[in-house]
Amino acid sequence: MVFIQNQIDTKRSNWFITSSLKGISQVILIENTISGLIILAAITITSYSLGIIALLSAMVGTFVAKIGGAEQESIEQGLFGYNSVLTGMALALFLTGDERWITALIGAAIAAIFTAAMMHFMRQSSIPILTFPFIILSWFLLLTSYRLISVELSSDLVPQSLSNWKLNIEGETHWFNGAVNGIGQIFFLDHAISGILLFVAVFWAGWRFGLYAIIGNAVALLASYGLGGEHRAIFLGLYGYNAILTIFAVSIVFKENDRNGLFIGIIAAFLTVPITASISTWLIPFGLPALTMPFVLCTWLILGAKKVLPRL
Amino acid sequence: MVFIQNQIDTKRSNWFITSSLKGISQVILIENTISGLIILAAITITSYSLGIIALLSAMVGTFVAKIGGAEQESIEQGLFGYNSVLTGMALALFLTGDERWITALIGAAIAAIFTAAMMHFMRQSSIPILTFPFIILSWFLLLTSYRLISVELSSDLVPQSLSNWKLNIEGETHWFNGAVNGIGQIFFLDHAISGILLFVAVFWAGWRFGLYAIIGNAVALLASYGLGGEHRAIFLGLYGYNAILTIFAVSIVFKENDRNGLFIGIIAAFLTVPITASISTWLIPFGLPALTMPFVLCTWLILGAKKVLPRL
Amino acid sequence: MVFIQNQIDTKRSNWFITSSLKGISQVILIENTISGLIILAAITITSYSLGIIALLSAMVGTFVAKIGGAEQESIEQGLFGYNSVLTGMALALFLTGDERWITALIGAAIAAIFTAAMMHFMRQSSIPILTFPFIILSWFLLLTSYRLISVELSSDLVPQSLSNWKLNIEGETHWFNGAVNGIGQIFFLDHAISGILLFVAVFWAGWRFGLYAIIGNAVALLASYGLGGEHRAIFLGLYGYNAILTIFAVSIVFKENDRNGLFIGIIAAFLTVPITASISTWLIPFGLPALTMPFVLCTWLILGAKKVLPRL
Numbered sequence: 060m061v062f063i064q065n066q067i068d069t070k071r072s073n074w075f076i077t078s079s080l081k082g083i084s085q086v087i088l089i090e091n092t093i094s095g096l097i098i099l100a101a102i103t104i105t106s107y108s109l110g111i112i113a114l115l116s117a118m119v120g121t122f123v124a125k126i127g128g129a130e131q132e133s134i135e136q137g138l139f140g141y142n143s144v145l146t147g148m149a150l151a152l153f154l155t156g157d158e159r160w161i162t163a164l165i166g167a168a169i170a171a172i173f174t175a176a177m178m179h180f181m182r183q184s185s186i187p188i189l190t191f192p193f194i195i196l197s198w199f200l201l202l203t204s205y206r207l208i209s210v211e212l213s214s215d216l217v218p219q220s221l222s223n224w225k226l227n228i229e230g231e232t233h234w235f236n237g238a239v240n241g242i243g244q245i246f247f248l249d250h251a252i253s254g255i256l257l258f259v260a261v262f263w264a265g266w267r268f269g270l271y272a273i274i275g276n277a278v279a280l281l282a283s284y285g286l287g288g289e290h291r292a293i294f295l296g297l298y299g300y301n302a303i304l305t306i307f308a309v310s311i312v313f314k315e316n317d318r319n320g321l322f323i324g325i326i327a328a329f330l331t332v333p334i335t336a337s338i339s340t341w342l343i344p345f346g347l348p349a350l351t352m353p354f355v356l357c358t359w360l361i362l363g364a365k366k367v368l369p370r371l
Numbered sequence: 372m373v374f375i376q377n378q379i380d381t382k383r384s385n386w387f388i389t390s391s392l393k394g395i396s397q398v399i400l401i402e403n404t405i406s407g408l409i410i411l412a413a414i415t416i417t418s419y420s421l422g423i424i425a426l427l428s429a430m431v432g433t434f435v436a437k438i439g440g441a442e443q444e445s446i447e448q449g450l451f452g453y454n455s456v457l458t459g460m461a462l463a464l465f466l467t468g469d470e471r472w473i474t475a476l477i478g479a480a481i482a483a484i485f486t487a488a489m490m491h492f493m494r495q496s497s498i499p500i501l502t503f504p505f506i507i508l509s510w511f512l513l514l515t516s517y518r519l520i521s522v523e524l525s526s527d528l529v530p531q532s533l534s535n536w537k538l539n540i541e542g543e544t545h546w547f548n549g550a551v552n553g554i555g556q557i558f559f560l561d562h563a564i565s566g567i568l569l570f571v572a573v574f575w576a577g578w579r580f581g582l583y584a585i586i587g588n589a590v591a592l593l594a595s596y597g598l599g600g601e602h603r604a605i606f607l608g609l610y611g612y613n614a615i616l617t618i619f620a621v622s623i624v625f626k627e628n629d630r631n632g633l634f635i636g637i638i639a640a641f642l643t644v645p646i647t648a649s650i651s652t653w654l655i656p657f658g659l660p661a662l663t664m665p666f667v668l669c670t671w672l673i674l675g676a677k678k679v680l681p682r683l
Numbered sequence: 684m685v686f687i688q689n690q691i692d693t694k695r696s697n698w699f700i701t702s703s704l705k706g707i708s709q710v711i712l713i714e715n716t717i718s719g720l721i722i723l724a725a726i727t728i729t730s731y732s733l734g735i736i737a738l739l740s741a742m743v744g745t746f747v748a749k750i751g752g753a754e755q756e757s758i759e760q761g762l763f764g765y766n767s768v769l770t771g772m773a774l775a776l777f778l779t780g781d782e783r784w785i786t787a788l789i790g791a792a793i794a795a796i797f798t799a800a801m802m803h804f805m806r807q808s809s810i811p812i813l814t815f816p817f818i819i820l821s822w823f824l825l826l827t828s829y830r831l832i833s834v835e836l837s838s839d840l841v842p843q844s845l846s847n848w849k850l851n852i853e854g855e856t857h858w859f860n861g862a863v864n865g866i867g868q869i870f871f872l873d874h875a876i877s878g879i880l881l882f883v884a885v886f887w888a889g890w891r892f893g894l895y896a897i898i899g900n901a902v903a904l905l906a907s908y909g910l911g912g913e914h915r916a917i918f919l920g921l922y923g924y925n926a927i928l929t930i931f932a933v934s935i936v937f938k939e940n941d942r943n944g945l946f947i948g949i950i951a952a953f954l955t956v957p958i959t960a961s962i963s964t965w966l967i968p969f970g971l972p973a974l975t976m977p978f979v980l981c982t983w984l985i986l987g988a989k990k991v992l993p994r995l
Contacts, residue, residue, distance in 0.1 A: 127682050128683070173672060175676040175678075175679035176676040176679070179679050180496055183495050183807050200649070202652040205533065205536055205538055207644075208538060209597075209599045218532070220532055220844055221969060222843055222970075226832060228832055283831075286831040286832075286834070287831050332831075333824060336829075336830035336831050337823040337830070340830055344968055345533060345653070359800070360796060361800075363800030366799075366800075367753060368751025368796070370750065435992075438994065484984060484988045485984060487987070488985075488988040488991070492987055495808075512957060514964040515960040518960035518963060519910040519956075519957070520850060520852055520911030521910045521911045530844070532844055656844075658846075
């Protein structure tokens with residue numbers, strides 16, 4: 060009996076760990092435990108503490124969904140984990156001071172609640188919520204730093220008046236960095252080895268994910284370079300990560316028919332470049348990062364349009 | 372016959388007065404004529420003219436709904452009054468010059484139309500519109516002052532660049548004021564006697580309202596103090612009023628089952644503190660007050676989430 | 684056989700031209716080929732290149748909808764053209780440099796996709812999308828200029844801090860200009876002859892359109908003058924164009940019963956004045972023009988309210 064109880068306990072905790080790891084892989088719209096594990100390794104290589112916060116955040120999100128009584132199937136797909144993972148990581152990175160670890164985990168818990176709320180509000184539209192809860196929540200929590208002394212903003216995030224803004228695109232070109240940093244930036248990483256590990260995680264889930272990640276990133280690199288974006292941003296991968304997520308969503312995960320979705324995916328990946336440029340302009344007066352908002356808006360645009368333009 | 376006609380007229384005007392007073396009590400999510408009357412007294416004690424504008428605004432809202440052909444039941448519950456009450460009061464307070472009284476009443480009329488529109492747009496979600504029309508409308512009308520000379524903004528509302536913003540939390544602690552001002556600030560009042568009268572109005576509607584108001588306010592006071600908010604704001608009740616409204620909405624008015632909603636209400640009341648901090652940061656460049664937006668966003672968050680996480 | 688083929692081709696291209704011209708007339712909520720042609724003449728008189736971009740943009744929008752597989756009926760009503768027309772024109776006008784012609788046409792294509800997406804997202808509400816896609820898309824594309832050197836903003840659009848803003852309403856009164864510029868500004872035109880031609884286009888579609896255009900514009904002129912708006916803006920027609928569009932939408936195009944919709948249309952036209960003042964204040968820190976947002980918000984407000992207040 061003790062043996063059976065142990066087995067059940069193991070299975071139970073297995074279930075919890077599996078869902079949490081899938082929560083990590085769902086950040087890139089993939090439901091795959093092993094991919095989640097490889098991604099966790101990629102994060103941990105860059106920063107030990109960031110790896111821990113990513114895993115804990117996924118667990119917190121999954122836990123909140125479970126005690127809240129969400130559908131088991133959605134929980135096990137990791138759908139209540141990925142917004143928590145990103146929120147926890149963003150808060151740990153863009154805040155400073157020791158209290159940020161607690162703030163990050165509280166943020167991860169709220170992210171799961173926000174995910175549930177958005178699922179309700181968007182149900183009628185039959186369009187996925189993507190990472191919208193993470194983005195809005197992180198922006199909101201980062202801005203509390205101007206009113207609450209216990210929340211300390213990183214000195215990287217400086218608000219500027221748009222009237223004083225000068226665009227300076229100068230900077231060296233690092234095409235190799237651009238090629239691997241795009242995927243890394245999805246998880247706020249700019250280490251080459253982390254980028255390569257993330258490609259492994261993506262290819263593990265299917266060769267198409269790997270190939271499309273390369274295509275989406277290439278489209279964004281060329282478009283942002285051709286349109287004259289800031290070189291520093293381009294080769295840090297700041298134009299690439301939204302393109303990769305968008306081509307995944309449009310061409311693979313949420314495509315509704317058997318047709319090759321590559322063409323519309325490439326268009327969508329291209330569109331993330333002006334959308335990224337625009338959103339990061341809107342945010343200049345508040346000093347906030349664009350996060351994955353370009354991906355969300357561009358994917359909603361295309362998925363919504365496909366309901367009315369079915370041949371897209 | 373004349374006698375009967377008089378009776379009917381009396382009943383008719385009774386109906387109108389009752390609905391208007393309920394419009395005042397609906398500001399705090401309560402449908403109760405006597406509570407409305409006590410609230411009106413609390414406002415009038417602080418400012419005679421503000422009391423008049425509150426009553427007139429409630430009447431304007433009710434009147435617009437009636438001639439517009441709204442469902443009689445909704446009108447009689449005061450549902451077309453409360454956004455008008457708040458809009459009229461906010462405009463009378465945050466504008467200056469004699470024309471503001473007219474602007475306030477026009478604002479009250481638009482608030483009723485906006486209330487109807489929002490009821491339509493949010494019907495699918497089966498989530499209440501709360502004070503959203505009041506907030507958006509007041510922000511919009513206050514900002515017209517930068518373009519129309521007949522609208523004069525109070526000198527209290529000064530836009531500031533976020534890049535020049537310095538957080539200074541210093542200030543004395545006045546726990547008694549904090550305890551009564553929270554409920555007062557729902558109606559823009561910071562007089563102790565008005566606050567106590569508002570507690571009477573709330574207890575009149577039910578002991579649970581009174582008790583939860585105290586709990587919600589206490590949670591917000593402690594949280595905002597603990598997280599390091601500006602002392603001046605805390606003890607003026609500027610962190611408390613949204614918490615009280617939110618705990619009312621989540622734990623009493625819109626709870627869907629028989630379970631004790633106190634736990635989730637306390638969490639919600641706590642969440643209003645960072646949301647208040649954040650919204651008042653977003654508004655710094657525009658010089659606008661947060662009004663009850665933290666209450667609306669936090670309540671939508673929790674009520675939406677409960678549709679997907681039923682055990683919350 | 685060649686003859687028949689030619690006929691079919693002619694009919695086919697006829698269909699395409701007709702839909703594109705209706706796309707131009709749909710900017711003022713009118714479905715009429717001749718009106719579209721007269722409007723095109725009005726634009727071309729002011730600027731040859733602007734006329735070309737308007738026609739090409741309408742064609743691009745119609746073409747995208749056709750290859751995307753939209754319902755033929757909607758395409759032939761011009762519903763996929765008008766947002767493209769406005770987007771193409773706005774980008775051609777508010778950007779500078781030779782590349783802006785290409786940007787304008789790409790913008791026109793995205794506008795058609797955005798139109799489709801908004802149709803999906805607003806289907807549940809049974810409220811028309813109006814020019815919302817044009818507005819949001821133009822704002823977004825204009826702001827990319829702060830991040831991409833290939834997009835050059837016109838020097839007219841200067842962001843300013845709201846804290847430095849001084850309202851100066853001084854300026855001569857030109858009532859005749861005000862009378863014809865309102866309708867011209869719908870198409871960014873401020874030539875008297877263009878304005879008169881636009882009145883011809885409108886009267887062609889029905890005397891009621893012509894009459895209501897005059898009424899709506901007069902309401903806005905008087906209201907903005909009476910409330911103390913900037914004279915320069917008033918007599919350039921910058922308060923009038925949204926009022927004309929709004930009275931068309933509320934009193935003619937989207938009214939649901941046989942009652943005379945003039946009264947609510949006049950109220951709606953009046954409301955566009957404070958809404959215009961407010962939106963152009965919100966946009967000061969970003970240096971963006973209000974475009975037709977006041978029309979969209981005011982029309983949504985009234986149409987939404989009428990679902991709950993049927994006697995409005």
